[in-house]
Structure formats: C-alpha cells, structure tokens
Amino acid sequence: MDSFITIRFKRKTAKCFQEFSKTHFKSHTDAMATMLDFFFYNEISPKENFGPTGRTIEANLLKRINAVIAIMRDVEKTQTKPTVAMMESLFQTETPTKKPLILEKKFIDKQKKVRFKEKENPNNEL
Template sequence: MDKGYEKEGFVTFKIKISVAIRFRRFCKKMSESQSMALLLMIAFFEENGISPHEAIGPKMQTLESLIKKRINGVIAIMKDIEKNQTKPTVAMMQSLFEQAEPSKKNLILEKELPEEKSKVRFVERLENDDEL
C-alpha cells in the first residue's frame, strides 16, 4: 500500500492501451505503485515549473550560459582586486621591509680547534718483539 494514502479509494482513468502498458512498465522500473508514480511525476513538473510540452534542453543551456557569465564576473572581480589592492599592498610592504632591514651581524662560527697529532695507540708486534 502507499504510505499516507491507505484509506483513500480508487478512481479509474480512461487511457489508451498502449499508454497504459508503457506506464505500467515505467512504474515497475521505478518500483512504485501506479498512483505513487503519477504523483511523483506531477510533483516533479510543479516543483521545476515546467510543462510536459516544453523541451528541457534550452532551459539547461540558458542555465549553463548564466552560470558561465556569473563565473566570468567573479573572475573579473578577483583580477581587479589583485590588480588594485593586493599588488600595491605587497609592493608597499616590501618597500617598508627593505628600509627597515637590520644591520647584518657576523654569524657566530664554531671555533677551529688545532688538529691533534695523530697518536698511535696500538702497534703491531712482530715475532722478534717478544723480548721487550
């Protein structure tokens, strides 16, 4: 049963057999009862403000062109902001930092330690050195 419509009675419509067969196939594909499928179709047309006689193609194309115009407008605004606000501000900040640059101090380097002479810690003993 259709939820919310259990207590309502049925009414018949007179439609052609070929149309009824197509509609029943459509309802099976949608997994809906015939009443609910028809209700969904009516709701779709009313919500989108379109008529079954209208082609939906031109409306989509006009929406697409409108969106492209808006995007181009946003891009133009962003370029204008970059040109008139961001770049001059960056240039001013750079000029301020160049003037206020602190004097360079020598870096503290690691002290160089004098190289120690290599001490020999181990010496190879020869066979004749046993007497030492």
C-alpha cells in the first residue's frame, strides 16, 4: 500500500478541489492523478489558453449564418425573381390581338343613322 504525504494548499483551493473530487472521482488521489495524466498525455500546460470557447464559436457561427442568409435573400430579390419573371414572359403563349393598320380604313354602313331631325314647321317659311 502506498503511503500518504501532506501537501499544503490554501483553504479556498483545498475546498474547491475536494468538492470537484467528490463529484467526479472515488478519491482525491484519483482526481489528482487523472488531472496530471491529462496534462502530461496532451502535452499542455494549465496556464495555456485553448482559444475561443464553445460559446464564442457558436456566436461567431450564428453571425456568419445570418450574414449568409441575408446574402441569399438579396440574391433572390435582385437576381432570381427578375430572371424567373423574364423567363416566364418569354415562354408565355398568348396570341397577340390583331390590330388593324393605321392606313387601313374600314367602311361602316354608308348610310349614317340620323340622330336628330329638324321639326317641320309649316309656318316657318324662308
């Protein structure tokens, strides 16, 4: 059986380590051994900064996704919809109405209907 050794820590640090150790490991020795193995195996120092956290990465991705969505909407409004409208107008098969030429005259009945007639007055002689 291994013997124990005493290490001096500040009270606040010791309490924090004990709480962490109780929730994740069977003993304080297992907790410390696992943490040391982690740092040695990954060849990192606890003082190193790992870069952006998951929250900052997520926030940056959401910003970029919103920017891409805005670009796609703009492309749809300025390019796709007008192009589709032009293509639809090209492929419409409406028969054009035949308009008579300006020079062409169509003669309607030669007899014009009289709308107003003068009253015949026998007393009125000219």
